[in-house]
Amino acid sequence: MSTINLVLHVWRQTGSDDKGSFETYQAKDVSEHSSFLEMLDQVNETLVADGTMPIAFDHDCREGICGSCGMVINGTPHGPQKATTTCQLHMRQFKDGDEVWIEPWRANAFPVVRDLVVDRGSFDRIIGAGGFVTARTGSAQDANALPIAKGIADQAMDAAACIGCGACVAACPNASAMLFTAAKAGHLNLLPQGQPEKESRTRNMVAQMEAEGFGHCTNHYECMDACPKGIDVEFIAKLNRDFVAATVTARAPLNTRAK
Amino acid sequence: MDLQSKAPAGDIETRWSRHKFNMKLVNPANRHKYNVIVVGTGLAGGALAATLGEQGYNVKAFCYQDSPRRAHSIAAQGGINSAKNYPNDGDSVFRLFYDTVKGGDFRARESNVYRLAEVSVNIIDQCVSQGVPFAREYGGLLANRSFGGAQVSRTFYARGQTGQQLLLGAYQSLSKQIDAGTVEMFPRTEMLELIKVDGKARGIVTRNMVSGEIESHLADVVVLCTGGYGNVFFLSTNAMGCNATATWRAHRHGALFANPCYTQIHPTCIPVSGENQSKLTLMSESLRNDGRVWVPKKKEDIQKSPADIPEEDRYYYLERIYPSFGNLVPRDIASRRAKEMCDQGLGVGPEVDGERRGVYLDFGDAVQRLGKKAVEERYGNLFEMYERITGEDPYTTPMRIYPATHYTMGGLWVDYNLESTISGLFVGGEANFSDHGANRLGASALMQGLSDGYFVLPATVANYLATAEKVEIDQSHPEVQAAVQSVRDRMEKLLSINGERSVDSFHRELGKIIWGYCGMARTKEGLETAIEKVKALRAEFWKNVRVLGGSEELNVSLEKAGRVADFLELGELMCRDALMRSESCGGHFREESQTEEGEAKRDDENYQFVGAWEWQGEEQEQVLHKEALEFEYVKPSQRSYK
Incomplete structure (x- = not known):
């Protein structure tokens, strides 16, 4: 099974009062069969091991129907694949060495709660x-x-x-x-x-x-x-x-x- | 403890209407004086909160999601059963009742099941009136499809997203009541403790998942509609947040937990692809209407492309073993047979952990017979989903499927009123144990959720409110204070361990134990091993889990830690229940108890009862209570789908 390595730039913001900024993380040995959120799960495991708070993001069904998940991936809501929620986006859509920018929905009517979670x-x-x-x-x-x-x-x-x-x-x-x-x-x-x-x-x-x-x-x-x-x-x-x-x-x- | 079902006696066709007439009512002018707590906003909770709010009660509704519309009922794809008999193919309330009792392998209460079948007719009317866009025929009337375990077409559907459309119907009604002020909605709020005063459920302790604030909410009655416990298995088709904390906390306060070993393994899920997988995706059972299940006849063919395996070398095992139901046998049977094929080394797909766990679900014939367009109309969104996940096109190459944990028939014990063994604590939907026996038929979960939420609980909760003595309490009551304090203490404990292992690593390990020993096939030795393993894992969890951050912020690890701690207790009880029940029935398959053909073999003489467990304290063995089951209308027989 082929795996890829990615460089992630993830929006971190502790709450609505915090200004927030991008942090850079390495995503290593990611299976192409993993979903985008499973890739983030994997990164979160390494963050926890290093004593860093995991990246917060909304998700639930992971079947593309509950509408919980959503992040702007390289400037596009839900990422590069058409008609696909973030949870259904799979890593075979990415190449080894890709840099990926991950941000929350940005709108006045959707205030940021934490990291990639909005209200x-x-x-x-x-x-x-x-x-x-x-x-x-x-x-x-x-x-x-x-x-x-x-x-x-x-x-x-x-x-x-x-x-x-x-x-x-x-x-x-x-x-x-x-x-x-x-x-x-x-x-x-x-x-x-x-x-x-x-x-x-x-x-x-x-x-x-x-x-x-x-x-x-x-x-x-x-x-x-x-x-x-x-x-x-x-x-x-x-x-x-x-x-x-x-x-x-x-x-x-x-x-x-x-x- | 003497478990009283409180089911009315006499003619089964009039039991529910007689019972309704005998129940007490609350005068419309007095309803606003009663406070009702509803936890969970799926089909059961959402429908109940909307209905009670509209009737004038003061309702507080809670969900852990950011919106009540996202509860996991939303993910149900295939449809909802109803005994409407619109296709005029021989259906009736009695037939739906009969099929459900039989499908549940004679381990459900007849009175409850009959009521479910009776009410199913009203559900479709209610949903259509709300604007649920069910599939229709060209003449404008409602369309139906077939589902497993039935020989009639009684399933109503809305493309492949029936759950979403039904939930949106309930959610829209709920939103109207929220806007009107009769329901106060608490999203991103998790129930962490039950408040019991003088033996009655009087409220809950919650945590605001954004601010971390711990609050108590008091009421005259508490209803839990918090779903099932399939996530004990870690890998399941449940949503990531689905958990058993609300029901388990109630259990620890004395609500009996019934039939925890009855779990449903759904036959048509996408196989596991690797170690980092977080969940399994279900492909609707409706696919089995037109898809044909097969494996290669010869072991040397398992690595071949399916296109290179000629027709005569394919083993359509369900059609062969069950000629009359074919690919539409009930879920437990389809799952077990798939496992059996893979155990024999005939599984297909990539190797994971040294095994090939998958069988083909082939639409080649359907595409030829009906044309690609017709197949696309029926299953288009499911095919797209499959392709996104696997990178393979099911129009040209057969799907690969394998069973996965999907639904839990067990849950808190309830009587005919859906009241638990704690007075004033009602339980609806998947969270209770009541209607499906040892195996749930497809398209019956949505039916039960809405039956409980729209029709049963509004009547029985009102009866409770009308008859129970109304006693005012406030936040300063010692029981309330104690419940709040216990929640704070537990959270502090989880945060202070600061060990080496992440919460997920414990959850994953628990899942492997339960799947391995308490999954599709169970044995005495295996279950005994599992109990010891779960105990050891639980001990390690409380010494070595690592939860970062604090309690007064959005803290995903802390949320998960509390849920996994409860799964570690519930997982053991599932194994104990499976060990106690040394018969096979429905989804519970004890290898020691099977017929010559390898079907589940019940032992009615010794096990025709509901097994309900009573909490005795931490690290204490729970005590079993039995509710004997009687069958007056559907005589227990060996289920046959041949």
Whole structure:
């Protein structure tokens, strides 16, 4: 089995008050079958042995679905492989002797907690503002009483595939959360179950997104390029349409939601 | 201790509705006076917190992840069972009940399983109403697929990410309640101790994983929905953070731990590739609908490229041994047969530790029969995932798979109300032991999590609140103070050892012991060896573990150390339970107890019971209590999938 050696430049920051800086570490004898995070595990073992605090990073399922992991690798969120989360990135994508720069997501709305760990609570609050269908437990009708055209269901599923990792924000020069918000609103706005709350959902989610301090979308499409689930920017266009429609027909002024 | 299941008697079809009617209710106007703690926000915990919040209770919900949406239910791929019988292929509530009892090898409680099957119908309605984008037919109706252990198509799915979509449904409802203020959410917060006052669960002690702050939270009832303990094995399909600390702390306070040796080894995972591997990745069981499992017939072919092995030299062992279920036999059987093939030297793939542990899962026929496009539509994302991990293209070369620890059927003992042996402590989802017996069928974990969370616990927790005497306590209560102090002391102890070995190195070693002796095949001698090895490892851990940093900061090693310390106790109990149960059943395979064909051989006369263990103190042998199982509706028989 072939192994490689790498030089890592890793962002270390003890907390939100600390300025932070890059530290250089050697990653030695890394198997090409290892994942990127397993490579970091290996480096952490050597750091602990030397009495240095291990590099903190978010991760959990390591199957590319929970959305916990995420770091900017050589300037690209989730690294060089398309449509791949950091945990699914494998070391066969790197060559012996490569230098690798590893940074946290950088956005005002994602403050650094420690090293590569950021606070993405802003995403949860956008969902809380309107990213749901009000469906009281136990009050539902029979599931097949509401046929949904396959094309619509598939499109909703395309949007619902978002794992909420935040790579779209990290990739955007404006640190905008439009792709995330559009995917989440789009999933529900497309479906018949989502129609009764469509206007309030659209307006409240957008208002919360702005209150959180995310930037505006200026159509760079870097988000789509970075998205590990391939969420399409067509959903941003859809959100813009839904937002205009909701604003025009709205009877009450837009509430700006407090953070 | 006399274990009372509290399951109602009489006609099984009306047990749950009669029980619901007999339970007490809490007036809507009074609900806000009750505080409920829910630990874990997966399908069971997320659904429960959302439901109770919406009903007006004061809920505090806790998860160790940075967001409730990331709980490990999210990783379930294949689907969720429901007895809707939309395909009209002979399904019914009774058939789902029957299949689940049989699939569990007659080691589950009939009343619980029947309720699960009954409620399964409501779950799909609930999820669709929330906007869960299940797969649909062209006519707009819901689509179904088949899963292991069943001859009907009753599995609903959302591409290969059913768990994520169901969890997002629950999470969105939960988020609405958080925004509305009925649920207070504590992400990145880990439960480290249970607070018990006058014999009742009254709260928990938590650590804020960012600031390190230790806090106590008090309530009228505590519900643990904290998942399973598969990470005892170190390498498993569980998420890295999955742990048993919440349930184990409750166990140490007197909650009985049932059937810890019932662990599920999932047959279709990507084989281990090397020493630094941190986890194993599951490929959905749905792949077995169209993939054919085989190994070379001849040992000299194992290193050949599969393309160079002609059809007549391939051994499709599942199709051959089990003609009626073929590649869709239940998980325990598929796993054991894969191990058997590799034990015989027919395993394929690279050598790791001197062995080839892998069998082929071949889509060649499916691609020919259905076309690449149809296969891609069904399994595209799984194929991509496989290629990213292994660097091989499953459309052209067969996948290599091998079993890995996936799910734990054991867990805290609960009665029909899902209440543990500690009054006021309820347990839902994978964390309890209740519904799957000795083996869980595919697509039944999501069903159980949502059944507990949306439908069972909201009723039984309300009944508890309505009937228990409400006693106010505050943070100054001596039991609260003592629980907080014990957490601080334990953390100080872990930090002060300052030994030579990392936490992970202990965890890895524990995993190897348990996998080796308490994995797919178990023997008396092996288990006795394992118990001694785990004891020795535990002793070394408390003398030689190295945890850097302090307790008042984000400290990953400290978090892991606490969890591994608990795994080191639980691992021993798993071996003890496996040793006690000298029969084979479901996922528990004692080599001493097998049929002539090599299937698990139960011993109903001596082991038709739930084995529930009572904590006796550190380094003390636990005491076994038995809940006898009775089968009125599905008569125990030798499981046959031939």
